[in-house]
Amino acid sequence: MVSNDRNAVRLIRGVRKLRKVVVMGVGMTRLDQHFDKGIKELYEEAVLKALDDSGNPTVDHLYVSNAYADLVCDQADLGSLLLDYCGAGCSPITQIGGACGAGGCAISEGFKAVSSGQSDVVLIAGVEKVSDVVTKEATSISSLCEDQEYEASYGLTMAGINAMAARSYMQKYSATREQLALFAVQMHKNAVKNPYAYLPFEVTTDKVIESFPVADPLTFLDSSPLCDGSAAVVIGSVDSARKFTDCLVEMAGVAQSSDSVAVHERDSLLTMKSTVEAAKKAYEIAKVKPSDIDICEIHDAYTITGFIGLEDLSLVERGKAGIAIEEGTIAKDGKIPTNLSGGLKARGNPIGATGVYQIAEVTLQLRGEAEGTQVDSAEIGLTHNISGFGSTAVVGILRRLK
Amino acid sequence: MHMFKTIFQSGVLPMVMKPVNPVGIVGWGGYIPRYRITVEEIARVWGKDPKRYKVGLLVDEKAIAGPDEDPATIAIEAAKNAVLRSNINVKDIGAVFTGSESKPYAVKPTGTVVAEVIGATPLVLAADFEFACKAGTEAFQCGMGLVASDMVKYSLAIGADVSQGAPGDDLEFTAAAGGAAFVIGRSGNDTVADIEASCSFVTDTPDFWRRQGQPYPRHGESFTGQPAYFRHVTSAAKMLMDQLGYKANEFNYAVFHQPNGKFPVRAANSLGFTMEKIKPGFLVSKIGNTYSGSSPLGLAAILDIAKPGERILVVSYGSGAGSDAFSITVKDGIDEKRWLAPFITDYIDRKSNVDYSTYIKWYRMIVTPSD
Numbered sequence: 001m002v003s004n005d006r007n008a009v010r011l012i013r014g015v016r017k018l019r020k021v022v023v024m025g026v027g028m029t030r031l032d033q034h035f036d037k038g039i040k041e042l043y044e045e046a047v048l049k050a051l052d053d054s055g056n057p058t059v060d061h062l063y064v065s066n067a068y069a070d071l072v073c074d075q076a077d078l079g080s081l082l083l084d085y086c087g088a089g090c091s092p093i094t095q096i097g098g099a100c101g102a103g104g105c106a107i108s109e110g111f112k113a114v115s116s117g118q119s120d121v122v123l124i125a126g127v128e129k130v131s132d133v134v135t136k137e138a139t140s141i142s143s144l145c146e147d148q149e150y151e152a153s154y155g156l157t158m159a160g161i162n163a164m165a166a167r168s169y170m171q172k173y174s175a176t177r178e179q180l181a182l183f184a185v186q187m188h189k190n191a192v193k194n195p196y197a198y199l200p201f202e203v204t205t206d207k208v209i210e211s212f213p214v215a216d217p218l219t220f221l222d223s224s225p226l227c228d229g230s231a232a233v234v235i236g237s238v239d240s241a242r243k244f245t246d247c248l249v250e251m252a253g254v255a256q257s258s259d260s261v262a263v264h265e266r267d268s269l270l271t272m273k274s275t276v277e278a279a280k281k282a283y284e285i286a287k288v289k290p291s292d293i294d295i296c297e298i299h300d301a302y303t304i305t306g307f308i309g310l311e312d313l314s315l316v317e318r319g320k321a322g323i324a325i326e327e328g329t330i331a332k333d334g335k336i337p338t339n340l341s342g343g344l345k346a347r348g349n350p351i352g353a354t355g356v357y358q359i360a361e362v363t364l365q366l367r368g369e370a371e372g373t374q375v376d377s378a379e380i381g382l383t384h385n386i387s388g389f390g391s392t393a394v395v396g397i398l399r400r401l402k
Numbered sequence: 403m404h405m406f407k408t409i410f411q412s413g414v415l416p417m418v419m420k421p422v423n424p425v426g427i428v429g430w431g432g433y434i435p436r437y438r439i440t441v442e443e444i445a446r447v448w449g450k451d452p453k454r455y456k457v458g459l460l461v462d463e464k465a466i467a468g469p470d471e472d473p474a475t476i477a478i479e480a481a482k483n484a485v486l487r488s489n490i491n492v493k494d495i496g497a498v499f500t501g502s503e504s505k506p507y508a509v510k511p512t513g514t515v516v517a518e519v520i521g522a523t524p525l526v527l528a529a530d531f532e533f534a535c536k537a538g539t540e541a542f543q544c545g546m547g548l549v550a551s552d553m554v555k556y557s558l559a560i561g562a563d564v565s566q567g568a569p570g571d572d573l574e575f576t577a578a579a580g581g582a583a584f585v586i587g588r589s590g591n592d593t594v595a596d597i598e599a600s601c602s603f604v605t606d607t608p609d610f611w612r613r614q615g616q617p618y619p620r621h622g623e624s625f626t627g628q629p630a631y632f633r634h635v636t637s638a639a640k641m642l643m644d645q646l647g648y649k650a651n652e653f654n655y656a657v658f659h660q661p662n663g664k665f666p667v668r669a670a671n672s673l674g675f676t677m678e679k680i681k682p683g684f685l686v687s688k689i690g691n692t693y694s695g696s697s698p699l700g701l702a703a704i705l706d707i708a709k710p711g712e713r714i715l716v717v718s719y720g721s722g723a724g725s726d727a728f729s730i731t732v733k734d735g736i737d738e739k740r741w742l743a744p745f746i747t748d749y750i751d752r753k754s755n756v757d758y759s760t761y762i763k764w765y766r767m768i769v770t771p772s773d
Contacts, residue, residue, distance in 0.1 A: 033625075036629065131624075134622060212450070
């Protein structure tokens with residue numbers, strides 16, 4: 001067994017020799033219950049937008065992330081199917097799963113392909129079509145990313161795990177129910193300005209607390225809505241990218257890490273080792289400190305998940321997320337504007353596509369092209385995408401190229 | 403080929419059904435069972451927040467069938483009221499059409515029972531229609547056709563249901579019982595309203611269904627909204643209004659199918675109808691969704707108060723999915739007929755509330771040893 005620290009060092013040493021990777025272009029569909037569009041149409045829309053945005057380069061390899069097409073759409077071999085629909089012929093495409101973290105994992109694989117020199121240009125797209133099933137089925141499918149033997153089979157849901165974490169957090173750090181609700185309020189406020197957002201309306205703390213209970217203390221409005229959508233990013237080496245576009249954002253670091261699926265195997269419900277490790281590696285690879293981050297898109301499946309994410313990423317002090325939110329730290333004009341898109345909470349949670357949306361959103365912010373949600377002069381952005389309750393975490397750091 | 407060319411070149415949709423010989427409503431009548439259960443009572447049992455239904459769906463309580471009532475008895479009560487207002491010889495009724503999604507028998511018509519009770523048998527065509535919540539308005543359209551073509555003198559069209567909602571499901575808060583009936587005849591001295599035209603907008607949209615042998619329907623949650631109810635209701639309404647050249651302000655009343663209170667209000671707003679125009683036919687808050695009886699009961703309630711010369715838009719919706727729209731203009735003579743049978747408001751005001759256990763006992767949801 002090799003310790004986590006030694007793994008990290010080995011990875012960092014390796015990456016030092018590798019090529020610089022840049023984001024050449026991005027494309028997204030609006031998040032919604034797209035009853036009039038299938039998984040192919042959603043994918044095509046995002047991919048064509050990303051290709052146009054990146055100057056239509058020749059793509060060496062494609063990656064597609066998706067969580068549940070086999071269960072919701074009865075569709076396996078998704079990669080070839082989508083490729084065929086887009087008329088991309090014989091290009092190699094790799095499908096990547098892994099529940100809500102699938103998008104981040106695909107980004108990580110694409111990053112490796114370009115940085116290692118194996119590919120010059122790759123296209124990573126996430127796509128999810130989930131509105132074809134009703135709530136009961138969606139809840140049941142969401143529970144598949146738990147330990148079936150010890151958790152799901154006893155009726156534990158993702159909402160249940162997050163509710164336990166919320167209770168534990170409130171008890172340990174004397175956080176209030178209002179502070180949790182305030183996170184949702186901020187996310188909805190951000191989403192109002194995001195033309196891609198699924199829930200672009202404002203809510204109040206009272207409305208969040210009084211909406212119907214999902215798993216006490218969490219309510220309906222503490223939870224992120226599953227929805228349909230697709231996002232695509234084209235990344236490449238600097239030399240390849242310059243031939244097609246001048247508008248570049250560097251992928252300064254991407255790192256992935258894991259934690260146990262079953263939460264009873266963990267020391268604490270209030271931290272995800274996967275996020276902590278992935279963040280540590282990503283900061284080291286990108287040679288930045290948490291205080292250097294100007295904006296971030298974090299994984300807030302529930303309000304409490306957002307709290308834990310902010311702390312595990314060292315963006316706010318441990319146990320102080322609630323106070324930070326009250327003080328406006330994560331607001332658009334705050335110290336660390338968080339989820340300007342509205343986050344999973346209000347932009348929406350397109351499960352396997354979420355991690356790709358985050359990269360696209362931060363890229364647009366760094367390029368100064370985030371319609372509606374743009375902040376002033378952001379240079380370094382962070383993305384944070386997890387599976388389940390943090391069984392996998394992928395942290396990305398993007399930097400504006402001067 | 404020529405036909406398609408003409409349709410596309412002219413930009414005119416051909417599916418507005420305007421009878422060659424004008425037809426109208428001779429008599430109308432409704433029936434709502436006496437019993438009600440409040441959303442608070444259902445919410446109490448299931449540990450749900452009643453505000454979700456009272457404020458979110460604008461439903462206070464729903465009408466439920468008594469222990470000796472079913473869609474056939476409801477259809478009969480409504481038919482008797484319609485015949486009373488018609489003042490005709492029932493033997494002149496040549497067709498009895500009953501629309502329902504909760505037929506007492508899977509095989510055996512309800513229409514025959516109704517025809518027998520009102521005395522229209524045996525020289526009568528009787529048939530049942532099923533199209534989720536719009537079976538009643540289909541019966542109405544087919545009745546119009548037989549009358550307009552002179553194949554029958556009068557037809558009787560009924561929409562009646564004792565609708566089902568699975569215990570604990572959102573549908574349980576709205577699925578209600580009630581029905582309305584209309585005697586249709588050639589426009590003349592005995593008609594009280596002209597049915598100017600009708601149209602249907604139908605697609606294969608599986609938003610709500612109940613398979614053979616299943617006790618309760620299933621639904622696609624929010625899929626029942628925009629791609630289902632709103633698309634069909636607004637398309638049918640717009641198609642009819644465009645074809646007849648009417649704007650919303652040229653109608654005095656409008657009634658849209660009422661699966662809950664929220665949907666018809668939103669549909670009305672999007673089509674330019676004020677709340678004032680839909681209010682007289684807006685019954686869902688007090689009686690719930692009576693399915694095949696819903697928009698027919700709304701029309702009956704409007705006829706109870708409408709004045710000669712006033713125009714009514716009726717739009718039904720049936721899951722699966724489709725909408726039928728009608729433009730109806732009230733004529734002289736309605737004042738004399740409206741007093742011949744109880745008003746819809748009389749049935750709404752005549753009520754007794756029951757608790758959840760009584761309701762499930764009557765609906766045979768309690769399993770007993772003899773089961």
